Amino acid sequence: xxxxxxxxxxxxxxxxxxxxxxxxxxxxxxxxxxxxxxxxxxxxxxxxxxxxxxxxxxxxxxxxxxxxxxxxxxxxxxxxxxxxxxxxxxxxxxxxxxxxxxxxxxxxxxxxxxxxxxxxxxxxxxxxxxxxxxxxxxxxxxxxxxxxxxxxxxxxxxxxxxxxxxxxxxxxxxxxxxxxxxxxxxxxxxxxxxxxxxxxxxxxxxxxxxxxxxxxxxxxxxxxxxxxxxxxxxxxxxxxxxxxxxxxxxxxxxxxxxxxxxxxxxxxxxxxxxxxxxxxxxxxxxxxxxxxxxxxxxxxxxxxxxxxxxxxxxxxxxxxxxxxxxxxxxxxxxxxxxxxxxxxxxxxxxxxxxxxxxxxxxxxxxxxxxxxxxxxxxxxxxxxxxxxxxxxxxxxxxxxxxxxxxxxxxxxxxxxxxxxxxxxxxxxxxxxxxxxxxxxxxxxxxxxxxxxxxxxxxxxxxxxxxxxxxxxxxxxxxxxxxxxxxxxxxxxxxxxxxxxxxxxxxxxxxxxxxxxxxxxxxxxxxxxxxxxxxxxxxxxxxxxxxxxxxxxxxxxxxxxxxxxxxxxxxxxxxxxxxxxxxxxxxxxxxxxxxxxxxxxxxxxxxxxxxx
Amino acid sequence: xxxxxxxxxxxxxxxxxxxxxxxxxxxxxxxxxxxxxxxxxxxxxxxxxxxxxxxxxxxxxxxxxxxxxxxxxxxxxxxxxxxxxxxxxxxxxxxxxxxxxxxxxxxxxxxxxxxxxxxxxxxxxxxxxxxxxxxxxxxxxxxxxxxxxxxxxxxxxxxxxxxxxxxxxxxxxxxxxxxxxxxxxxxxxxxxxxxxxxxxxxxxxxxxxxxxxxxxxxxxxxxxxxxxxxxxxxxxxxxxxxxxxxxxxxxxxxxxxxxxxxxxxxxxxxxxxxxxxxxxxxxxxxxxxxxxxxxxxxxxxxxxxxxxxxxxxxxxxxxxxxxxxxxxxxxxxxxxxxxxxxxxxxxxxxxxxxxxxxxxxxxxxxxxxxxxxxx
Numbered sequence: 001x002x003x004x005x006x007x008x009x010x011x012x013x014x015x016x017x018x019x020x021x022x023x024x025x026x027x028x029x030x031x032x033x034x035x036x037x038x039x040x041x042x043x044x045x046x047x048x049x050x051x052x053x054x055x056x057x058x059x060x061x062x063x064x065x066x067x068x069x070x071x072x073x074x075x076x077x078x079x080x081x082x083x084x085x086x087x088x089x090x091x092x093x094x095x096x097x098x099x100x101x102x103x104x105x106x107x108x109x110x111x112x113x114x115x116x117x118x119x120x121x122x123x124x125x126x127x128x129x130x131x132x133x134x135x136x137x138x139x140x141x142x143x144x145x146x147x148x149x150x151x152x153x154x155x156x157x158x159x160x161x162x163x164x165x166x167x168x169x170x171x172x173x174x175x176x177x178x179x180x181x182x183x184x185x186x187x188x189x190x191x192x193x194x195x196x197x198x199x200x201x202x203x204x205x206x207x208x209x210x211x212x213x214x215x216x217x218x219x220x221x222x223x224x225x226x227x228x229x230x231x232x233x234x235x236x237x238x239x240x241x242x243x244x245x246x247x248x249x250x251x252x253x254x255x256x257x258x259x260x261x262x263x264x265x266x267x268x269x270x271x272x273x274x275x276x277x278x279x280x281x282x283x284x285x286x287x288x289x290x291x292x293x294x295x296x297x298x299x300x301x302x303x304x305x306x307x308x309x310x311x312x313x314x315x316x317x318x319x320x321x322x323x324x325x326x327x328x329x330x331x332x333x334x335x336x337x338x339x340x341x342x343x344x345x346x347x348x349x350x351x352x353x354x355x356x357x358x359x360x361x362x363x364x365x366x367x368x369x370x371x372x373x374x375x376x377x378x379x380x381x382x383x384x385x386x387x388x389x390x391x392x393x394x395x396x397x398x399x400x401x402x403x404x405x406x407x408x409x410x411x412x413x414x415x416x417x418x419x420x421x422x423x424x425x426x427x428x429x430x431x432x433x434x435x436x437x438x439x440x441x442x443x444x445x446x447x448x449x450x451x452x453x454x455x456x457x458x459x460x461x462x463x464x465x466x467x468x469x470x471x472x473x474x475x476x477x478x479x480x481x482x483x484x485x486x487x488x489x490x491x492x493x494x495x496x497x498x499x500x501x502x503x504x505x506x507x508x509x510x511x512x513x514x515x516x517x518x519x520x521x522x523x524x525x526x527x528x529x530x531x532x533x534x535x536x537x538x539x540x541x542x543x544x545x546x547x548x549x550x551x552x553x554x555x556x557x558x559x560x561x562x563x564x565x566x567x568x569x570x571x572x573x574x575x576x577x578x579x580x581x582x583x584x585x586x587x588x589x590x591x592x593x594x595x596x597x598x599x600x601x602x603x604x605x606x607x608x609x610x611x
Numbered sequence: 612x613x614x615x616x617x618x619x620x621x622x623x624x625x626x627x628x629x630x631x632x633x634x635x636x637x638x639x640x641x642x643x644x645x646x647x648x649x650x651x652x653x654x655x656x657x658x659x660x661x662x663x664x665x666x667x668x669x670x671x672x673x674x675x676x677x678x679x680x681x682x683x684x685x686x687x688x689x690x691x692x693x694x695x696x697x698x699x700x701x702x703x704x705x706x707x708x709x710x711x712x713x714x715x716x717x718x719x720x721x722x723x724x725x726x727x728x729x730x731x732x733x734x735x736x737x738x739x740x741x742x743x744x745x746x747x748x749x750x751x752x753x754x755x756x757x758x759x760x761x762x763x764x765x766x767x768x769x770x771x772x773x774x775x776x777x778x779x780x781x782x783x784x785x786x787x788x789x790x791x792x793x794x795x796x797x798x799x800x801x802x803x804x805x806x807x808x809x810x811x812x813x814x815x816x817x818x819x820x821x822x823x824x825x826x827x828x829x830x831x832x833x834x835x836x837x838x839x840x841x842x843x844x845x846x847x848x849x850x851x852x853x854x855x856x857x858x859x860x861x862x863x864x865x866x867x868x869x870x871x872x873x874x875x876x877x878x879x880x881x882x883x884x885x886x887x888x889x890x891x892x893x894x895x896x897x898x899x900x901x902x903x904x905x906x907x908x909x910x911x912x913x914x915x916x917x918x919x920x921x922x923x924x925x926x927x928x929x930x931x932x933x934x935x936x937x938x939x940x941x942x943x944x945x946x947x948x949x950x951x952x953x954x955x956x957x958x959x960x961x962x963x964x965x966x967x968x969x970x971x972x973x974x975x976x977x978x979x980x981x982x983x984x985x986x
Binding site for chain 2: 146186210318327606
């Protein structure tokens, strides 16, 4: 923390300006102390100015701050064109200015380790946790021959390489072999500029001298503690911190205008996803809940989770809604997308439309039909990104574990840390979720894509404020969480969904709800249904829900009733009897389309025809 | 907030075009500022490092890695020829000798006494960059390349496959609404750039490849046929390295869409002229579009690099095209620019434009779904 921030923390921060310099847009928010608490009061945005003809990121920052200045009447930009800190008066300056950045494609790393599922995986986790995009992961056992690996390292032009390998006192030969390959490739930096590529070595401490001898000449070698000092433990923080330092010193310092921006901010500039991860961890820790977050963008989709206090982040680099939309089609396949489209459509036409979105990525759906197609694609992008996340978010491999009988019967026998029955809060972010014309559409997309089980609250980030709040949490955690709860997050409601396949011809659940108005609801829900019970966030709904099929489990055990207080949101409580872990949808269009229409109608997702 | 502006595709009968000609690695620039160059003339050359071939010689010789150097006949940095003897063990009483030979001609890059690995680097690969278009060298970046400038007809497409090539323009259709049929493509089109209309199907593309055409320009092409021709799907629009046998440029988009009449007319007027085309497309930061360039070789061009004017926003009366359903590919002109956002049929709220289409229909489109036709 810088001196300024420490002083400000001691003095009680009155105001904060936070910016996120994205690839295309720089978003600024103003946070002010209002009464006893902090609120996000104004926002502004402007095109990011990293590329020609401007080539100075601070111009976009100043433009976004100027928009806030004009709207709020608070002077934020000095005559010299920089952010005014600290606060001079309630109408001038802010106590703290902070920023995140993903401009210029974010932070791109290549990761190496000895065994793919062990040290290489730990290094990948450290890189992703720092907010990086992992371009490729090398391991001595990754099935590529050495010369193929060397060719690939040459082709990739990362911002840095993170090299792990071996436990302390473990293999020497394989670590040296990896370093030899990096040396042979003589990797170059993405931004050029005559700098040696930063390589962080976070492997077997006994091999440091050998690695130094091999790499010191050709790279800017940095040595930190081993990410995997023993098989049973990971130590990711030193590597992650070093990545952040180098991000500031090398990557940011070479990007146009960042040298200036770095002197303006009161805390280090963080990679945007790194900041989102921080706020997720803060909320999970403070509320003692398991949390899953997703940020779906045009090119990439990030998934974050904190389960049993273990944080994981993955980035699906080619799953997105515009630049990468055709890749969603390629990876999911057309039938997977079509199963969410509530009308018949010619397949060739749909492929062409998706291709046209890829080449004109900034277009938006004008018709309802286009919106429905876009939201169908979003479900698949989210679903695929989530599958990748679940596969990655596992306990340490190579460790002998004691298993209990309960573990043996755990869902599907999978070893992911992300268990949907244990999820408390699912948070969505990104244009297609945050800006859906109706909030119920966001809720439905998230339910379909993530298939939550048991009782799960759902929310969206109102205006993509999580990065700002993540970096703010490093300066003032209290302010960050207050704004998160009051202004950032919009609670959509709660999803109730039993785990287990449903028998389609039988009723699935008996639902008894005591609504805040005093109204008592007691009804039976058929299988393959979605039902919405409107209730606000402040409402407490006393619920007794009883499975009517023995295999169905709401979290209390198969066939057992669940008694719980549920909370609503801007949408309400959605009860979903479509089966879990996979939602049961018929593949034939003649059966599927009427069913999809019924679900759309049940939740009031779209304007009805003729209304 | 800054005005919403969707940059359009440039279709200019006359423009000052400059092309950056850069080496992938530092090398030698063979031209000077002021030089007149032709499209095929080499302007810079370099040598790319050869491929790397690691071989575990210790294993091969059956010796301990730490003793490897004792048996090597060559040292680090030495030149070797493919098949040359580079290591030998004495064996036992002159028998059971183990030998190792160079697997490639090149240099010994490194020898490891820890892993027993010897890394060979093959001989460098020469790389030359040509001028791509006829013109004048207006800038030289020592060791890296140059900028060639020319007066030219310049047409951008929206999506392409394949890299730079050159050829004489030949018409494959009579009107921008026509499909380019395989039957219209014959052997006389070898080495030429064939201009199509609204649509090209897979059979047409395969025929063009078969006759040895240099390129094809079409209004529309089906997205799923890319997979047929490449063997894989293009999931992200970053292209240019495909080895298709020709360069494909799509001017409007995927599906059957008439080529913009202005584009078609311009290309028709250039039939018989030599053009340079490039299918490389990159739709991300640092956007790159496929292009066709026909230079005016008689025209004197300025000695200094002429920067393109800053694009201006769309104003009433400007020619535009719809770039999303339900008006995808429709051409018209801007009739109104309402300030207030409007709720669309999708339920989203967005800033819009009123467009008068060529068929007389007046419609309201989100600004994001409209593209200027730049001239």
